[in-house]
Amino acid sequence: MTRQKKTDAPAPTVPASCNAPETRATMRGTIDNLLVEERVFRPLPRIAAEATVNPQDILAARKHADADWKGFWEEAADELQWFRKWETVVDETNAPFYRWFSGARCNIVHNALDRHIETVNKNRLALIWEGEPGDTRKLTYFELYREVNRFANVLRGLGVKKGERVLIYMPSLPETVIAMLATAKIGAVHSVVFAGFSSGALADRIEDAQPRAIVTVDGFYRNGRVIPLKPLVDEALQHCHSLVEAVVVVHRAHLDVAMHDDRDRWWHDVMLHQPTEALTEVVEANDPLFMLYTSGTTGKPKGIVHSHGGYMVGVHRTLNWVFDLKPTDIFWCTADPGWITGHSYVIYGPLMAGTTTLLYEGHPLYPEAGRLWSMVERWGVTILYTVPTLIRMLMRFGTQYPAGHDLTTLRLLGTVGEPISPEAWVWFYKNIGRGQCPLLDTWWQTETGMIMISPLPVSLLKPGSVTKPMPGIDVDVVDEQGNSLPPRTGGYLVIKRPWPAMMSTVFNDHAAYVDMYWSQFPGWYFPGDVARKDDDGYIWIQGRADDVIMIAGHRVGTAELEAALSSHPAVAECGVIGVPDEIRGEVAKAFVMLHDDLPPFGGYVQADDMETELMEHVRRELGPVAVLKAVEFRKELPKNRSGKIMRRILRAEEFGEDVGDTSTLEEGPFCLR
Ligand code: PRX
Numbered sequence: 109m110t111r112q113k114k115t116d117a118p119a120p121t122v123p124a125s126c127n128a129p130e131t132r133a134t135m136r137g138t139i140d141n142l143l144v145e146e147r148v149f150r151p152l153p154r155i156a157a158e159a160t161v162n163p164q165d166i167l168a169a170r171k172h173a174d175a176d177w178k179g180f181w182e183e184a185a186d187e188l189q190w191f192r193k194w195e196t197v198v199d200e201t202n203a204p205f206y207r208w209f210s211g212a213r214c215n216i217v218h219n220a221l222d223r224h225i226e227t228v229n230k231n232r233l234a235l236i237w238e239g240e241p242g243d244t245r246k247l248t249y250f251e252l253y254r255e256v257n258r259f260a261n262v263l264r265g266l267g268v269k270k271g272e273r274v275l276i277y278m279p280s281l282p283e284t285v286i287a288m289l290a291t292a293k294i295g296a297v298h299s300v301v302f303a304g305f306s307s308g309a310l311a312d313r314i315e316d317a318q319p320r321a322i323v324t325v326d327g328f329y330r331n332g333r334v335i336p337l338k339p340l341v342d343e344a345l346q347h348c349h350s351l352v353e354a355v356v357v358v359h360r361a362h363l364d365v366a367m368h369d370d371r372d373r374w375w376h377d378v379m380l381h382q383p384t385e386a387l388t389e390v391v392e393a394n395d396p397l398f399m400l401y402t403s404g405t406t407g408k409p410k411g412i413v414h415s416h417g418g419y420m421v422g423v424h425r426t427l428n429w430v431f432d433l434k435p436t437d438i439f440w441c442t443a444d445p446g447w448i449t450g451h452s453y454v455i456y457g458p459l460m461a462g463t464t465t466l467l468y469e470g471h472p473l474y475p476e477a478g479r480l481w482s483m484v485e486r487w488g489v490t491i492l493y494t495v496p497t498l499i500r501m502l503m504r505f506g507t508q509y510p511a512g513h514d515l516t517t518l519r520l521l522g523t524v525g526e527p528i529s530p531e532a533w534v535w536f537y538k539n540i541g542r543g544q545c546p547l548l549d550t551w552w553q554t555e556t557g558m559i560m561i562s563p564l565p566v567s568l569l570k571p572g573s574v575t576k577p578m579p580g581i582d583v584d585v586v587d588e589q590g591n592s593l594p595p596r597t598g599g600y601l602v603i604k605r606p607w608p609a610m611m612s613t614v615f616n617d618h619a620a621y622v623d624m625y626w627s628q629f630p631g632w633y634f635p636g637d638v639a640r641k642d643d644d645g646y647i648w649i650q651g652r653a654d655d656v657i658m659i660a661g662h663r664v665g666t667a668e669l670e671a672a673l674s675s676h677p678a679v680a681e682c683g684v685i686g687v688p689d690e691i692r693g694e695v696a697k698a699f700v701m702l703h704d705d706l707p708p709f710g711g712y713v714q715a716d717d718m719e720t721e722l723m724e725h726v727r728r729e730l731g732p733v734a735v736l737k738a739v740e741f742r743k744e745l746p747k748n749r750s751g752k753i754m755r756r757i758l759r760a761e762e763f764g765e766d767v768g769d770t771s772t773l774e775e776g777p778f779c780l781r
Pocket of ligand 1: 402448449524525526527528549551552553554555574637649651652
């Protein structure tokens with residue numbers, strides 16, 4: 109990882125500037141920059157030869173977007189179908205409540221489904237689904253279209269109207285996709301609640317969203333067990349005030365669940381005899397499409413709202429550019445539909461592109477650590493888009509599992525959701541991608557709706573860097589006063605121009621939208637992350653601004669300390685927090701899980717030795733500023749339901765404080781965002 113030898117790169121081409129020693133920034137409001145990763149990976153000739161978007165196109169697109177960003181996005185919008193074109197590309201009169209493609213009439217489902225029925229895509233596979241026990245289901249675009257129409261008729265029959273919410277509390281099933289698309293088709297608003305949430309978390313979301321109907325499942329398979337879900341809906345509805353008139357229950361796990369006569373209906377009953385055609389509601393581009401809850405460190409979860417028009421343009425453009433889709437692709441994004449990645453890049457993006465998307469119901473390590481690789485082989489997956497936490501987990505099992513499967517169909521890899529340490533990056537690139545597949549580290553958020561910073565397949569890659577903003581996206585790194593920072597100086601990431609898939613507001617709380625994202629740097633969007641650029645303009649995410657540690661006046665991002673620790677061969681996973689120190693003000697404390705297959709404490713006789721070894725390792729990697737005061741060894745680390753380590757919980761435990769809202773804390777089976 110840090111200061112690595114360059115022998116891992118297929119062709120070492122480090123620009124001289126990359127090798128320059130990094131300076132230690134001491135400016136107020138800037139973040140120190142400790143990690144120096146020197147490996148670079150050049151575009152692969154085979155990928156470059158087949159790329160639709162080549163480096164000249166990227167340069168031209170950036171130039172176009174900088175000269176005329178509205179015209180740039182207008183061109184992207186022209187790649188989709190509209191019932192009526194917009195009057196204004198983006199109406200800024202009520203900023204930051206930007207209205208994209210204002211006046212246009214559209215429906216994302218027309219682009220994701222209806223229009224394919226008139227083309228050769230009609231009989232192409234839209235969806236391949238695999239259940240955890242190994243059962244499978246495939247739906248062509250035509251079959252999916254008909255199922256969606258039938259369920260759209262069901263929803264209309266239940267009295268769901270345009271603009272009303274439908275809450276979908278489901279794992280990754282074909283019916284989840286059908287319910288989402290049917291809701292959008294009738295102009296209603298879906299709110300998918302991840303099936304790993306408790307009834308209490310569900311009740312909060314019902315209370316806030318006030319859905320007219322809920323779609324759920326009797327139970328589902330996870331890690332070899334059946335997890336009942338419908339009883340949690342009953343419990344949640346007992347404990348909140350709601351408008352819910354109907355609960356539709358998919359029969360998945362053969363559970364004998366209680367059904368309330370006047371409210372609950374089986375999916376297979378209501379779908380019977382429904383016509384296979386349904387009108388697609390014509391909506392205004394800024395009419396809401398869905399909301400998804402994100403939880404902050406305190407307070408209630410916030411419903412992030414996305415609208416039809418801008419969202420479809422942003423997702424369509426970014427999927428096509430980042431993953432350079434081909435008609436033969438089998439696209440597997442391992443995210444659950446309950447998260448934004450599931451919405452944008454499991455469902456809407458791939459379907460708009462007319463590609464085949466793969467869904468998996470279960471646990472990634474069930475029945476054993478080769479499950480993912482056997483699925484890649486079985487379905488001939490060509491693009492695999494996943495999260496660093498899963499890569500770290502799979503690394504713990506070594507290379508024997510991937511080596512036992514044919515992964516040669518893979519042509520592109522992607523990650524999202526948290527910083528990927530250079531170690532994990534290189535492991536994924538080499539062992540899964542065989543050194544033949546560009547690894548695209550994509551930065552974005554629930555709020556941004558679409559990928560914002562990412563390499564394209566033809567980009568020069570640096571492990572651990574999200575590289576450059578997508579054309580059309582204006583990103584900078586600034587100090588607390590909003591001054592642009594020079595290269596190698598960490599600061600706050602800001603987005604200086606609106607973009608089409610941006611959230612439209614926080615549901616029922618417009619003030620929170622302005623406060624949370626637009627008040628720190630008026631006129632610019634603040635995502636809450638800290639980052640730096642290098643001399644090539646490449647962006648390195650250093651973590652969440654809330655997680656920055658101030659060591660002897662140096663502001664250090666936890667992501668860098670964690671990346672340094674992860675580069676030690678004994679470390680499987682780790683989380684770092686700041687703790688008070690008499691001399692330095694604050695220093696870092698690490699919580700570390702060691703690799704399972706090592707003897708206790710990595711072969712070091714005592715915990716103390718291992719602790720010293722890790723402290724010295726971090727100091728060697730990052731320099732003397734990176735003071736680790738203590739290392740605590742753990743068998744497990746608290747993670748949220750998407751697998752991110754929750755430093756907030758580690759901090760609260762360390763200081764004996766109340767842990768606050770834990771609704772997103774992982775309980776039981778591991779899950780993917
Ligand atoms: O801190 C960044 C981190 O995840 C946050 C957004 O989380 P969420 O809304 O749950 O969406 C995750 C999936 C899009 C960001 O503010 N993050 C996301 N991608 C990356 C990342 N951090 C580093 N590198 C990434 N590629």
